[in-house]
Every structure is written in structure tokens, then in C-alpha cells.
Amino acid sequence: MTRASRTRGEWRPAPALSVARVAVDVPLAHLDRPFDYRVPSHLDDEAVPGVRLRVRFAGRLVDGYLLERVQESGHGGRLAWIDRVVSPEPVLTAEVAALCRAVADRYAGLLCDVLRLAVPPRHAAVEAEPSPDVAVAPSLDALDRSGWSRYPRGPALLRALEQGRAAHAVWQALPGEAWADRLAEAAAATAAGGRSALLVVPDQRDVDALQAACEARIGACGVVALTAELGPAERYRRWLAVRRGAVRVVVGTRSAAFAPLHDLGLLVVWDDGDDLHAEPRAPYPHVRDVLMLRAHAVTAALLVGGTARTAEAHLLVESGWAREVVADRATVRAAMPRVIAIGETDGQLARDPQARVARMPSVAFEAGRAALAAGRPVLVQVPRGGYLPWLACAQCRETARCRHCAGPLAVPAAAQRGGDGSPGPAHCRWCGRAEPGFRCGACGSRRLRANVVGARRTAEELGRAFPGVPVRSSGGGAAVLDRIRAQPELVVATPGAEPPADGGYGAALLVDGWAMLARPDLRVVEETLRRWLAAAALVVPHAEGGRVVVMADSALPTVQALVRWDPAGHAAAELRSRAEVGFPPAVRMAAVEGSAGAVAEVLACGELARLAGVEVLGPVEIGADPGTGVDPGVEVRERALLRVPRAQGRALAAALAAAQAARTARKASDPVRVRVDPQEIG
DNA sequence: ACTCCATTAGAA
DNA sequence: TCTAATGGAGTA
Numbered sequence: 001m002t003r004a005s006r007t008r009g010e011w012r013p014a015p016a017l018s019v020a021r022v023a024v025d026v027p028l029a030h031l032d033r034p035f036d037y038r039v040p041s042h043l044d045d046e047a048v049p050g051v052r053l054r055v056r057f058a059g060r061l062v063d064g065y066l067l068e069r070v071q072e073s074g075h076g077g078r079l080a081w082i083d084r085v086v087s088p089e090p091v092l093t094a095e096v097a098a099l100c101r102a103v104a105d106r107y108a109g110l111l112c113d114v115l116r117l118a119v120p121p122r123h124a125a126v127e128a129e130p131s132p133d134v135a136v137a138p139s140l141d142a143l144d145r146s147g148w149s150r151y152p153r154g155p156a157l158l159r160a161l162e163q164g165r166a167a168h169a170v171w172q173a174l175p176g177e178a179w180a181d182r183l184a185e186a187a188a189a190t191a192a193g194g195r196s197a198l199l200v201v202p203d204q205r206d207v208d209a210l211q212a213a214c215e216a217r218i219g220a221c222g223v224v225a226l227t228a229e230l231g232p233a234e235r236y237r238r239w240l241a242v243r244r245g246a247v248r249v250v251v252g253t254r255s256a257a258f259a260p261l262h263d264l265g266l267l268v269v270w271d272d273g274d275d276l277h278a279e280p281r282a283p284y285p286h287v288r289d290v291l292m293l294r295a296h297a298v299t300a301a302l303l304v305g306g307t308a309r310t311a312e313a314h315l316l317v318e319s320g321w322a323r324e325v326v327a328d329r330a331t332v333r334a335a336m337p338r339v340i341a342i343g344e345t346d347g348q349l350a351r352d353p354q355a356r357v358a359r360m361p362s363v364a365f366e367a368g369r370a371a372l373a374a375g376r377p378v379l380v381q382v383p384r385g386g387y388l389p390w391l392a393c394a395q396c397r398e399t400a401r402c403r404h405c406a407g408p409l410a411v412p413a414a415a416q417r418g419g420d421g422s423p424g425p426a427h428c429r430w431c432g433r434a435e436p437g438f439r440c441g442a443c444g445s446r447r448l449r450a451n452v453v454g455a456r457r458t459a460e461e462l463g464r465a466f467p468g469v470p471v472r473s474s475g476g477g478a479a480v481l482d483r484i485r486a487q488p489e490l491v492v493a494t495p496g497a498e499p500p501a502d503g504g505y506g507a508a509l510l511v512d513g514w515a516m517l518a519r520p521d522l523r524v525v526e527e528t529l530r531r532w533l534a535a536a537a538l539v540v541p542h543a544e545g546g547r548v549v550v551m552a553d554s555a556l557p558t559v560q561a562l563v564r565w566d567p568a569g570h571a572a573a574e575l576r577s578r579a580e581v582g583f584p585p586a587v588r589m590a591a592v593e594g595s596a597g598a599v600a601e602v603l604a605c606g607e608l609a610r611l612a613g614v615e616v617l618g619p620v621e622i623g624a625d626p627g628t629g630v631d632p633g634v635e636v637r638e639r640a641l642l643r644v645p646r647a648q649g650r651a652l653a654a655a656l657a658a659a660q661a662a663r664t665a666r667k668a669s670d671p672v673r674v675r676v677d678p679q680e681i682g
Numbered sequence: 683a684c685t686c687c688a689t690t691a692g693a694a
Numbered sequence: 695t696c697t698a699a700t701g702g703a704g705t706a
Contacts, residue, residue, distance in 0.1 A: 022706085035706045058705040059684030075706050077686095665704080684705085691699075 011081055014044035017069035020082055022055055025063040025112045029660035032110045036073040037082045047082060050090030052122065054083045065092045065115065089127050091119050091243060093260045095298060102293045107676045108590065108656035109283020117279060118258035123236040131244055147182050150174060153325045161189040161301055164265055168322035170313045171305035172567055175336040175537045176504060179305065183268055184213035186303060191218055191248045195265025198250045200257050200287050202274035204229055205482060210251045218249055226252035226259055254279060257290040264300045267291040271306040272313055273530045278679040288312060307537045308530035311578055312585045314571035324568065332565050337539040337546030339563045343553025364509050365465065367547040371506025372469055372488040374545055379508040380462060381535040384476055384494045391426055395445035400438055402428035408461065409435055411450065462490050474499050495531040504540035513552025522583060522681060525558050526574050532562050584677040588649035590656055591681060593639045594672035602672050603640055605662055607655035613648060617641040
């Protein structure tokens with residue numbers, strides 16, 4: 001490398017491939033394309049594809065990535081020099097660059113926004129450290145595939161992974177399945193075949209479990225965990241080790257979907273219904289979609305696994321893109337606990353004196369008592385605190401109780417917000433019965449007052465129902481517990497925070513089922529079954545006395561799906577109902593949000609008008625920004641929903657990107673937020 | 683933020 | 695008819 005001359009006037013172009021195509025970090029839609037710069041001879045060695053750069057763009061120095069070196073520029077005018085190569089580390093691999101472009105295109109977003117999600121911030125000191133050792137391939141005979149033999153297509157899947165074939169699978173884990181071990185086996189099979197594996201799970205606790213399982217099979221040096229909780233230095237250290245090819249298996253959360261593994265053979269998303277897999281920052285990509293795009297681009301296998309099944313995963317099966325890996329009915333029945341539903345039509349409500357004292361339905365009380373007597377813990381799943389207020393007498397502050405089973409009364413948050421601000425119809429948290437004509441048992445008042453209920457309050461109630469039994473809380477304000485020992489105690493957990501128990505729970509009580517299903521959310525039905533299955537899967541099989549009591553009406557299809565343990569059937573029904581109402585994934589949808597004028601401008605744009613078969617819903621007025629608050633943008637006041645047949649999805653995204661480009665080119669000041677296939681629609 | 687270029691106002 | 699001033703577009 002020659003030294004930089006004192007003045008730019010003396011700079012000379014690199015002898016060969018002197019043009020660099022650069023992705024500049026400028027968040028404007030009409031500038032979302034590569035720009036060409038001249039490579040000066042003194043940067044010839046360092047200016048390789050993937051490095052971070054500084055270039056002069058529109059009069060200021062901006063960051064960018066070098067995408068490729070070429071001989072000629074298509075640009076007619078004079079090229080500016082690359083100002084500086086920030087570091088010689090080629091952080092953006094060609095594969096990840098192409099993936100980020102594909103993700104941006106899928107979501108009508110900007111490449112630079114996706115690059116921010118994909119490449120962690122630089123840490124110079126870490127970059128300068130010597131590289132750790134390169135991983136060794138695991139030995140083939142260390143493979144134990146017995147765990148997959150309970151699924152008829154399981155062994156074939158592992159064979160495919162070992163042979164490096166790009167299998168696409170949707171896997172429903174059996175109740176009580178050691179899912180981390182199964183995924184580790186899949187990763188080990190891939191590694192044994194000489195390729196690498198990327199496994200994305202919802203949260204840190206899952207990362208810890210899966211990392212341990214992978215290290216047990218592959219050895220610690222080839223496995224790396226990538227999560228946001230590591231802190232910038234450690235995160236970058238591990239990420240660099242991956243990029244430098246020292247890692248065969250990556251286990252991580254959301255942003256790890258972009259990890260720059262070499263020679264990818266397997267991509268896994270576990271529990272794809274968990275909303276942690278949806279990125280809250282623009283352009284709001286979902287892990288499952290990122291991995292699908294990636295699997296397609298590099299011809300790798302994709303495994304979408306979970307205890308439950310999403311409508312999106314089911315569509316992969318229905319369309320023939322993926323094969324399902326499921327156990328047969330007899331195996332499922334043998335592995336599952338007995339599930340009992342109690343609701344208004346079930347006639348199972350508390351009648352006997354003992355249950356009345358315990359303030360819960362006798363079936364639930366019995367299930368809990370039997371499990372505790374057998375020396376096993378009991379899991380109680382309660383909704384996350386905050387959204388479900390509990391009710392008290394406005395006069396004497398005594399807890400408002402159900403006249404049938406003496407359970408505490410509550411109103412769902414949706415009913416609370418509605419209309420005049422008075423609480424909607426109260427329901428019993430235990431049996432779900434409506435209580436339209438409350439009268440306080442203590443003072444006779446008919447007025448109710450709402451308080452916020454948390455898991456702690458529920459824990460107190462249960463403590464009284466099972467005197468002398470220790471009560472522990474996980475989530476909902478309390479710390480999330482990792483694991484529970486095999487001893488008789490009550491574990492009150494919010495969804496997603498249920499700790500597995502050694503040897504399994506003896507029983508699970510799923511309270512407030514009616515309230516979960518009453519939430520004003522498009523995905524409630526799917527989400528509720530996912531939460532119930534997640535808790536029920538931690539309970540020992542029926543033959544060992546395992547029982548699950550769900551406090552919701554057994555006439556509901558979602559309750560039936562739990563009773564029959566039929567996530568696939570439920571997902572099929574969910575997909576059908578989404579098709580009926582025209583919602584993703586049956587169609588491709590985009591939410592366009594912003595000021596009334598801005599939304600109208602986007603809807604009026606030529607590209608969108610030329611797009612055949614696009615249906616526009618709205619625009620409608622919306623209240624405060626329903627988004628994540630991550631967008632600093634202006635107050636969102638209107639929203640239009642656009643939908644097209646799935647085959648037109650790419651065209652819709654392209655049209656929306658063009659509309660955004662037209663706006664930014666015109667220096668339109670009020671921003672428009674576009675979300676493709678949004679997880680939530682306010 | 684800065685440059686480039688087109689358009690236009692003003693002077694010779 | 696030429697030149698300086700102004701503004702809008704594009705950003706290499």
C-alpha cells in the first residue's frame with residue numbers, strides 16, 4: 001500500500017477495478033441504490049467488498065459499505081474518491097448483503113435500515129484482538145438420532161441435513177419434547193455433513209438451553225450464542241468469530257437471523273408464533289421470513305418448529321414448500337396430559353363446599369391437589385399483568401367475587417376502553433361466567449372499581465386455595481425462573497415465562513382463558529392456543545397423572561384444539577378464516593400510516609394505481625401512534641390497508657417503495673410508515 | 683449540506 | 695447579447 005498523498009489532487013486511481021460500488025447510509029428511499037466511487041491507489045488493498053467506508057455524499061461524509069469492485073462505472077459524471085476505509089474487516093459478506101437487499105425489497109424498506117439490523121456496531125478494540133481457534137468438525141458417530149424417531153419423517157430429515165440437502169420442514173414438537181435436544185441433533189447432523197447451522201429462538205432463556213444442548217453434541221468451540229444482552233464488545237467479538245469462519249453453529253435471538261455464517265446448511269426458527277420474532281424497527285421483518293429468503297438464496301434447509309403451529313407455517317405445508325414433521329395420533333395421545341375444560345356449558349363449576357372455600361372450580365382444585373400429593377409442582381398460567389384489571393367493591397374495597405364459584409371478577413382491557421369509560425361486563429377469572437349484576441357480598445353495594453391485577457395477586461389467591469404450599473412467581477414483575485425442581489409447589493407464571501420442571505409438572509391450571517380470547521387482537525386465537533400448548537407441554541403424560549385444566553368453555557374451537565392436541569388442525573382452520581376475512585398470510589397486506597395528506601399521496605401514486613388487483617381499505621383515522629415508539633416520526637393520524645393476492649406481494653412492495661422514493665425525492669416532510677404483513681394492526 | 687445547471691433578471 | 699443572481703434537483 002502506498003501512502004496517502006498530502007493532497008487529493010495527487011491521488012491516483014487503483015491500477016485495476018478502480019470503481020467501488022458503495023451502499024451509503026442515507027435514510028432516503030430515492031437514494032436506496034449503490035453509488036460508484038473511485039478507489040485511490042493507496043486504498044487498493046483495504047478497499048475490498050464488505051468493508052465499512054466513509055465517502056463524501058451530497059457534500060457530507062457518510063458511512064457506507066463497499067459492495068463490489070468493478071472496472072467501469074455506469075455513471076456518466078465524475079466519480080468522487082473513497083474518503084477512507086474505516087477498517088479492513090470485511091464485515092458485510094456478499095451473501096448477507098444480498099439477503100439484506102431481499103429483505104428490504106420484501107418489506108418495502110431501505111437497505112441501510114436492514115443493514116443496521118444485520119451488522120452490529122463496530123468495536124475497534126475487539127477487532128484488533130487475535131482470532132480465536134477455528135472449530136473442528138464434530139465426529140459423525142457422536143450423532144444420536146433416536147429423539148427424532150418418534151416422528152415418522154424425523155430420521156429422513158436428519159439424513160437430509162447430514163447429506164446437505166435443502167429440506168424444508170414444519171415440525172410440531174410433542175408434549176414434553178426436549179426440543180432443544182432435537183434442534184441440537186439437527187444442528188449436529190448438519191455440521192457432520194460439513195455445513196453450518198443457524199438456530200433462532202425467541203428469548204435469552206431459550207438461547208441458554210439450546211446452546212447447552214448444542215455444546216453437548218458439537219463441542220463448545222464450534223457453537224456461539226448471539227444475543228443483544230451480551231453488550232457491544234462481547235457481541236461484536238462473537239459475531240466477528242462467526243464472520244471469520246470459526247463457528248459452525250450459531251444460536252441466537254432475532255437479529256442473529258442475519259449472522260454471517262459460512263456455508264450455511266440449516267436455518268431454524270423455533271416457536272415462530274412468538275412475537276419476539278417480529279422486529280420492532282423498520283422495515284419490521286419477521287425472523288421466519290428472513291430465514292425463508294435466506295434458505296432460498298443459499299439453498300439451505302429450513303426448519304420451522306414449535307409446539308404450536310402458526311397460520312404462516314401451515315401455509316408452507318399447504319403450498320407444498322415444506323413437509324410437515326409430526327408424530328402420529330397415538331404417539332401424541334400417549335405423550336399428552338389429560339386436558340379438562342371448564343366453562344359456562346361444562347357444568348363443572350364449584351359446587352362442593354371444599355372448592356368454595358378454596359375459591360376455585362373443584363376440577364382445578366382436584367388436579368392441583370393430586371399433583372402436589374404426588375410430589376410434583378403445579379403450573380398456573382396467568383395473563384401478563386396490567387391489561388387485566390381485577391375488580392373490587394367501590395364502597396368497601398372487598399374483592400368482587402363470582403356468585404357461582406367465588407372467583408375474583410375482572411373486565412378485559414378491551415371492554416374497559418369501550419365507550420363511556422365505565423367497565424364492561426365483568427367476568428369471573430376462574431370460571432369465566434359473566435356477572436352483569438354485581439352486588440357486593442360484604443356491604444351490598446352495586447358499584448365496582450377496577451384495579452390492576454398482576455401475577456402477584458393471583459399468587460395470593462392461590463396461596464389461600466392451597467394452604468401450606470409454597471408459591472413461586474415467574475414473570476409478570478417477578479424474575480423469570482429458569483427451572484423448577486421436582487417438589488410440590490405452585491408456580492405462577494405469565495405466558496412465555498413458564499419454567500420447565502424437572503420430571504415435568506403434575507398439573508397446569510390455565511386461568512383467565514376467556515380473557516385471553518377476548519383481547520382485541522387479530523391473532524388472539526392462534527396466540528392463545530400457542531400459550532396454552534406451551535404450558536401444557538410441560539406437564540407429565542396422562543398415564544403419569546398429568547392434568548391440564550383450562551378455564552374456558554369447551555365449546556370453543558381453540559379449547560377443542562387443546563383438548564385434542566391438534567395444533568395443525570387449528571392452524572389450518574386459522575388459515576381458512578384468515579382467507580375468509582382477507583388477512584395475511586392468505587393475502588399480502590401493507591399498512592400505510594401517516595398524516596392524512598401523506599397517506600393520500602402514497603395511495604395516489606402511479607405505481608400503486610398501475611398495480612392490478614390491489615384493494616384499499618380506508619384510510620381511517622387512528623389515535624395516537626399505535627406503533628412501537630421506535631419511530632420518532634410524526635403523529636400518525638390515518639391508516640390505509642392495502643391488500644393483494646400473494647402472487648402480487650413483490651409488486652406491492654415495489655410500488656410502495658417507489659411511492660416512498662417519490663415522496664423523499666420531493667423532500668416531503670411528513671413521513672409515511674409502511675409495514676408489510678404487520679403483526680398487529682392497531 | 684453542497685454542487686450543478688437552468689432559468690431569469692438586469693445591464694450594456 | 696451577455697453576465698450575474700436565484701432556485702430547484704440531485705446527491706457518484
